[in-house]
Structures are given as structure tokens and as C-alpha cells.
Amino acid sequence: MTLSLALVALISAFGSSFQYGYNVSVINSPAPVGWGSALSHPQIQKGTLLINNLFSIAAAILMGTSELAKTFEVIILSRVIMGIFAALPLTLLSCAALQRLRGWEDVDDEIQEMYQEDRSEKEEGQFSVLSLCTFRGLRWQLISIIVMMMGQQLSGVNGVFYYADRIFESAGVDSGSIQYVTVSIGAINVVMTLLAVFIVESLGRRILLLAGFVLCSASCALLTLALNLQNTVSWMSYLSIACVIVYIIGHAIGPSPIPAVMITEMFLQSSRPAAFMVGGSVHWLSNFTVGLVFLYMEAGLGPYSFLIFCAICLATLTYIFIVVPETKNKTFMEINRIMAKRNKVEIQEVKQELQDSCPAGKQEETKALSSSEM
Secondary structure (H helix, E strand, O other): OOHHHHHHHHHHHHHHHHHHHHHHOHHHOOHHHOOOOOOOOOOOOOHHHHHHHHHHHHHHHHHHHHHHHOOHHHHHHHHHHHHHHHOOOOOOOOOOHHHHHHOOOOOHHHHHHHHHHHHHHHHHOOOOHHHHHHOHHHHHHHHHHHHHHHHHHHOOHHHHHHOHHHHHHHOOOOOOOHHHHHHHHHHHHHHHHHHHHHHHHHHOHHHHHHHHHHHHHHHHHHHHHHHHHOOOOOOHHHHHHHHHHHHHHHHHHOOOOHHHHHHHHHOOOOOHHHHHHHHHHHHHHHHHHHHHHHHHHHHHHHHHHHHHHHHHHHHHHHHHHHOOOOOOOOOHHHHHHHHHHHHOOOHHHHHHHHHHHOOHHHHHHHHHHHHHHO
């Protein structure tokens, strides 16, 4: 790890992920007046990242001028542009940049390996999304990813982040203190996510998912009770805040980071890009759904809207407990053997289907896997 590589990683994350997180959670603070504004300064970047940040600047300008325009359509347009910014983090390495990142001059072999990998992928081909959806040998893996991604978002986490101020206001928090409580919640989310990075290899993916959804479902149920009783019991407002904190902790240790890791571990390289496409699509569609309907749920159901999130958490928890295996310290073939029973296919049959579904280059890869197993 060179200093240049560390700085590039930090600046890239701050220039992209930080602004994405800002627009997911902190932007909810101006909601009571109906107009948003984005005052963050664009970070100094090079190449594609610099160009990509132009989307963020354009979105900020539109958001800032929305009040003058007196139209909510401008806000919607700015959020669409911000979505493009969040979905377009590209990295370009050069022929000199790689030398600076690695800290040594001889990078020809690594550059050549990149070109070879690029040619290999073009020659061998990949699973399309359609072929993945119709491939019996990966059926339950695909269903599992869809369920986990839906559970991750439909459990209500972004409803909490989008409208945290409204939740705390309804819980009786003083209006002057709400922004500080929201910042504290964001800090807790960051700390617990970092903690999950260190404990995932020791505890395993499955146990963190189960524990996370247990905490989320329990906190949603208690939050419903606390919000209903806060007008009659004075300390219930503090219980509401505690429930939100427990919910964020539960989501940060499992449901938030683990599903993307499971995609990597449950699919081969040939099917992994298509699996990420499906998982990412489900993720953002579910995210959009929660952001769109939460206010209507809150208006129609009040505190009972969190019971819907509780039910989704319990349903996802049950599915993971019954279907999803532990992938820690397991190879793809070991995971494949476990899921083959669930798919009701023999392992050799899966390999044959892989050969039939993939181009010639991938067939050789599958044959190599078969030979190495013997």
C-alpha cells in the first residue's frame, strides 16, 4: 500500500460515495420548507471522476435554483442527475498513473495482464441476464440475491434516512436538536459498518444477516409502540430514538453490506456480472419504491407504517434462515454443491448446463473445474 494509492482511494471515495450518502440522508433536513439546497463543494479530481462530478455540480445548481423557479419538477430533475452521478464512478488507469500507485517502475506485466483479461472476457463471453434467469443450476442463488436485495431496501432503511427529521419530530425531539440527532445517527451507521468489516470473517455472513434482520424487525415493532404511546408516556420519545439507533446498528452490521458480498461468493465469474445487474436493479427499484411511498404510508398509517417494515424484515429473515447457506471460507464449488441440492440438480448436471449455456472459452473453464475436482 503506497501513499499515492491510499490517497487516491480516500479522495475517490470522498468525491463519490460521500456525496451520494449526503444526498441520501442529510438532504432531508430542508424538507419542512419544501425546498432543497446542496452547498457541498466539488472535490478536486482528475479524468473521469472530475467529469462525473459535473453531474453533482449541475444537480446542486438546479437544487439551489428550485425555489426561484417555484416548481418541484426542478427538484425531481436535480435528483435524477444526482442518480446519474452516483451510478457513474469510472476509473481510468495509465499507461504512468499505475507506476505512481504501485510505487515501482516495472508495471508492464500488470498492464499486459489487464489487456489479456479484457481480450479473454470478450472472447469467452458472459451470461446474459436472460440466460441467468432461465438457468436452472443457479435458480436459488438468483432468488436469494433478489430476496436479500429487496429485504435490504424494503426493510425501510432509506425511509428512515430520507425522513429522519420527520421521525424525530414526531417522536417529540426539539426542532433545534433534530439535526444533531440525525448527524449522530449517520455517525453510528458509519461506525457499525466499519465494525462489520472486521467481524464478518470471524462470525460469518449468514449470522450477521440473521442478527441484523432480528434487530431491525424488533426495533420496528417497538418503534410502532413507542410512537403510539409518546403522547401519554413522557419517556416514550427517548425509546423512539433508541429504536431508530438499534435499527441502524442492525442494518449496518448485516443487511446493508452483506448482500453484495454474497453476489460475489455465490456466482462464478461468468455469471457474476449478470447477477450484479439483477441485484443492482432490484436494489435501486426497491430504494425508489420506499422513497416514493413512505410519505403516503406515514400519512395513511401513521406509526403503524413501521409494522410493514417489520413484516418484511421477518419474511427476509425466515428466507435467509431456511435457504441461504454460510459462504465463509467456502469455495464456489462447495457453495455450488450446497445450492445444487436446493436446485434439485446433480453437480455434474450443473457443469453440463454451464457448458451448454456458455461459449467455448467458458466450456474450457468448466471442464477445468471438473478436472480439478476429481
